[in-house]
Amino acid sequence: MAQPSRSGRKVVNSLVAAGSVAVLAVYAAGYVRTQSAAELLEGRALERSTERRAPIARPALPEPSSVKRDTAPAVKAAVVPSAKAVESREPAEMALKDIVTAQPSATPVPVSAAAIPQAAEPVPVEHKPEPAPPAPPTPPVWKDGTYTGWGTSRHGDIQASVVIEGGKIASATIAQCLTRYSCSVIEKLPPQVAQRQSPEVDFVSGATQSTNAFYYAVTDALSKAK
Amino acid sequence: MAAPKEGILVVLPGLASATTVAALTDALIIRFRNRGRKDHKKLWEFPDGAILTATIVAMVLRAQEPWYVTTITSVIAVLSKYVFRTRTANLFNPAAFAIVLSFFIFHTGQSWWGALPELPPVAQSVLLVAGIFVSERVNKLPLVVTFLGVYFLLFTGTAFITDPRRVAEIFRSPDVEAALFFAFIILTDPPTSPAKYPDQIVCGGLVALVSYAFFEWAGVVYYLLAGVLTGNLWEAWRRVGRRHGKTFPRGFDEFLAEIRPLRAWG
Numbered sequence: 001m002a003q004p005s006r007s008g009r010k011v012v013n014s015l016v017a018a019g020s021v022a023v024l025a026v027y028a029a030g031y032v033r034t035q036s037a038a039e040l041l042e043g044r045a046l047e048r049s050t051e052r053r054a055p056i057a058r059p060a061l062p063e064p065s066s067v068k069r070d071t072a073p074a075v076k077a078a079v080v081p082s083a084k085a086v087e088s089r090e091p092a093e094m095a096l097k098d099i100v101t102a103q104p105s106a107t108p109v110p111v112s113a114a115a116i117p118q119a120a121e122p123v124p125v126e127h128k129p130e131p132a133p134p135a136p137p138t139p140p141v142w143k144d145g146t147y148t149g150w151g152t153s154r155h156g157d158i159q160a161s162v163v164i165e166g167g168k169i170a171s172a173t174i175a176q177c178l179t180r181y182s183c184s185v186i187e188k189l190p191p192q193v194a195q196r197q198s199p200e201v202d203f204v205s206g207a208t209q210s211t212n213a214f215y216y217a218v219t220d221a222l223s224k225a226k
Numbered sequence: 227m228a229a230p231k232e233g234i235l236v237v238l239p240g241l242a243s244a245t246t247v248a249a250l251t252d253a254l255i256i257r258f259r260n261r262g263r264k265d266h267k268k269l270w271e272f273p274d275g276a277i278l279t280a281t282i283v284a285m286v287l288r289a290q291e292p293w294y295v296t297t298i299t300s301v302i303a304v305l306s307k308y309v310f311r312t313r314t315a316n317l318f319n320p321a322a323f324a325i326v327l328s329f330f331i332f333h334t335g336q337s338w339w340g341a342l343p344e345l346p347p348v349a350q351s352v353l354l355v356a357g358i359f360v361s362e363r364v365n366k367l368p369l370v371v372t373f374l375g376v377y378f379l380l381f382t383g384t385a386f387i388t389d390p391r392r393v394a395e396i397f398r399s400p401d402v403e404a405a406l407f408f409a410f411i412i413l414t415d416p417p418t419s420p421a422k423y424p425d426q427i428v429c430g431g432l433v434a435l436v437s438y439a440f441f442e443w444a445g446v447v448y449y450l451l452a453g454v455l456t457g458n459l460w461e462a463w464r465r466v467g468r469r470h471g472k473t474f475p476r477g478f479d480e481f482l483a484e485i486r487p488l489r490a491w492g
Contacts, residue, residue, distance in 0.1 A: 012367075012423060015368070016368060019368075019371040022375055023378060026378045026379050027374075027397065030378055030381055030382030030396070033385040033386055034391075034393060034397055034398075037391040037394040038395070040391070041391065152391075156445055178445060179445075180449075181336075181447050182333035182334075184333040205290050206288045206289060206337060
């Protein structure tokens with residue numbers, strides 16, 4: 001190891017100290033210059049996490065009128081869960097379960113007499129609700145085709161490709177992964193988009209930025225399909 | 227210190243298994259190597275280097291990586307010390323080499339949780355003070371200062387010339403802590419970094435330049451480590467050349483001739 005003389009050591013120490021000040025100055029200039037860009041990215045990430053905490057509005061799946069008429073109270077209870085329930089459940093899980101609950105099913109949930117709204121004819125106490133008539137097909141929400149969109153994060157960008165068939169999301173894929181991390185970390189997310197008919201996917205622990213980038217990419221693609 | 231933030235149960239399995247298995251591997255290799263040497267009185271040696279390497283590997287890799295990924299990466303790091311060598315030292319920084327390799331094998335991510343990015347500012351001051359102390363002890367402060375200076379200069383220039391969004395993260399947590407941890411702990415590894423100040427200044431600038439290039443054009447998570455591996459190559463080439471009385475970049479043939487796997491047994 002180099003062992004400079006005492007005077008040489010002093011010179012080196014002075015240079016190191018001056019260099020450290022220069023490093024701080026250059027760093028500060030870069031920090032200030034990128035401040036607004038960082039705030040923008042931070043704001044988007046915060047917006048996304050806020051969206052996930054709030055109950056998710058789903059205009060894409062309008063309730064059939066028959067469902068509204070026959071099982072309105074039960075459906076309302078399922079679609080608008082209590083605040084406590086919203087807090088205690090994983091948002092993505094909530095989204096999927098609630099969508100499923102809101103769909104008319106072949107085996108309707110028995111509705112108590114108190115929950116049934118007043119009808120024209122008297123309702124017997126022992127009345128078992130008849131199965132709801134088959135729901136009319138959900139009107140197409142998105143235009144058929146293949147759409148791509150970009151999502152941005154602090155760690156790079158992701159391009160998603162979304163295929164719409166029959167007005168519904170048939171599949172979603174990661175078309176380009178330009179993040180610093182391998183997209184294999186979020187490989188489970190694309191199938192969730194088709195399953196949930198929504199860009200709302202699970203958060204992957206340790207890959208929040210990539211998850212956000214994928215979410216925004218799918219959102220961008222879907223916005224082009226409207 | 228950072229474990230409670232990441233979750234001790236998340237961090238501990240990887241850290242414990244990596245250090246244990248890496249230490250055992252290194253101890254056995256040293257034992258096997260010393261068997262045939264008459265100048266070694268002790269057959270067994272404490273594998274402190276392997277423990278340090280495994281700790282660095284665990285602290286750089288994403289805390290959520292499975293324990294076996296961290297462990298295998300640490301074993302690769304230990305093995306790389308014996309596989310890639312010149313006559314006097316290992317070629318690459320073991321932890322950096324293994325982490326880059328694990329990116330291609332396991333698609334690993336990096337969170338640099340050991341750089342304490344999620345803790346309050348007092349933790350960063352601990353990192354800074356400890357880092358300066360370590361760098362001073364191994365006499366590598368010029369290397370550290372040159373690297374940080376050129377590194378931030380390049381990214382600051384980029385922020386002024388192009389879209390600042392592209393490099394905003396470099397100046398913020400956790401990337402800034404990662405750069406400091408890298409400069410103080412990984413870059414200053416004595417066997418793979420230059421001793422003389424002028425060489426340190428060249429090496430620090432080279433590492434910063436390559437790291438910047440990998441960030442800008444390859445956009446990969448191991449950009450800092452790609453820089454240090456390049457610096458390691460430069461240093462090994464320079465050392466071998468000098469030993470043969472040649473000035474860099476001459477001496478490449480001698481350098482190639484000297485790199486031989488398992489040289490430790492030669």
